[in-house]
Amino acid sequence: MYCFSGSPDTNITVQEDDDVILPCLFVSSVNIESMKFDWKKKGTLLQKEVFLYDNGSYYNNGLHGQDEQFKGRVSHFSKELRNGNASIRINKTRLEDSGLYTCIFPDLQPERKIFRIELVVGASPKPYVTILKNKGQLQCEVPGAYFEPTVQWWDSDNKTLPSKTLKDQKENGLFYVIIQSTSPKPDCYRCVTTQMDIWHRISSEICVHEEPNTGWTFVAGVAVGVAGVVVVVVLVRCYIKKKEVSLIYL
Numbered sequence: 001m002y003c004f005s006g007s008p009d010t011n012i013t014v015q016e017d018d019d020v021i022l023p024c025l026f027v028s029s030v031n032i033e034s035m036k037f038d039w040k041k042k043g044t045l046l047q048k049e050v051f052l053y054d055n056g057s058y059y060n061n062g063l064h065g066q067d068e069q070f071k072g073r074v075s076h077f078s079k080e081l082r083n084g085n086a087s088i089r090i091n092k093t094r095l096e097d098s099g100l101y102t103c104i105f106p107d108l109q110p111e112r113k114i115f116r117i118e119l120v121v122g123a124s125p126k127p128y129v130t131i132l133k134n135k136g137q138l139q140c141e142v143p144g145a146y147f148e149p150t151v152q153w154w155d156s157d158n159k160t161l162p163s164k165t166l167k168d169q170k171e172n173g174l175f176y177v178i179i180q181s182t183s184p185k186p187d188c189y190r191c192v193t194t195q196m197d198i199w200h201r202i203s204s205e206i207c208v209h210e211e212p213n214t215g216w217t218f219v220a221g222v223a224v225g226v227a228g229v230v231v232v233v234v235l236v237r238c239y240i241k242k243k244e245v246s247l248i249y250l
């Protein structure tokens with residue numbers, strides 16, 4: 001009776017905090033405005049109610065029973081219904097939104113049609129950057145990324161600094177990484193975390209204002225000192241010369 005377009009089994013991967021559209025589609029000619037469709041999420045024991053639409057009524061608009069997790073975050077596309085589009089949008093995805101979703105048309109005959117969508121919400125925390133005092137060392141810490149990250153220190157020309165890895169561990173499904181690099185010069189450096197699985201890149205910047213090597217600071221200080229002494233000697237000499245000149249005139 002009804003045909004469905006596209007594959008019912010879809011995998012979607014997003015980044016924590018992003019919005020996501022979960023697709024559920026009839027062929028474009030079927031108007032579903034007066035029909036019923038129900039979005040559920042598979043739970044450990046019970047299914048969670050994500051979104052229910054029934055002939056113009058839906059959660060927060062005549063219907064009750066939506067799971068707390070999704071309250072105020074899920075919407076449908078009312079203008080798309082006449083095109084057979086029962087897709088929903090989940091705003092600001094959270095890690096716990098990961099899981100298996102189904103879009104069901106319970107009243108359809110001869111059989112109920114079900115779309116299955118697997119959603120993976122991955123964590124990509126901003127790296128935490130510090131300058132270790134007296135060492136000229138830049139430290140970058142990734143506190144728990146869901147997809148395996150590549151972590152690098154880049155200078156202002158986007159050149160990668162050599163670095164050493166202090167930690168690279170997977171705990172409870174999350175990746176924890178700490179790397180250190182030596183800043184070769186005063187510059188602004190970025191610690192760049194790249195997660196190839198989701199084409200995601202995030203970075204934190206830190207600026208080094210002083211020469212990183214204390215030896216250089218000392219040499220620079222001595223140089224300023226020497227220059228100062230030279231200036232003083234020249235001035236004194238001029239002063240003495242002037243005095244001599246004045247004495248002659250006296």
Ligand SMILES: *[C@@H]1O[C@H](CO)[C@@H](O)[C@H](O)[C@H]1NC(C)=O
Pocket residue numbers: 034035055056
């Ligand atoms: C949908 O609601 C309208 C009133 O808004 C009603 O006339 C119609 O019979 C309903 N259709 C179904 C399938 O329940």
Ligand SMILES: *[C@@H]1O[C@H](CO)[C@@H](O)[C@H](O)[C@H]1NC(C)=O
Pocket residue numbers: 021025077080085087
């Ligand atoms: C269904 O509607 C959503 C939201 O407007 C849109 O992003 C998506 O492309 C639509 N799907 C189709 C097949 O038109």
Ligand SMILES: *[C@@H]1O[C@H](CO)[C@@H](O)[C@H](O)[C@H]1NC(C)=O
Pocket residue numbers: 156157158
């Ligand atoms: C470094 O990369 C950033 C984007 O990641 C870009 O905006 C910037 O212009 C690049 N800088 C240089 C010097 O290439």
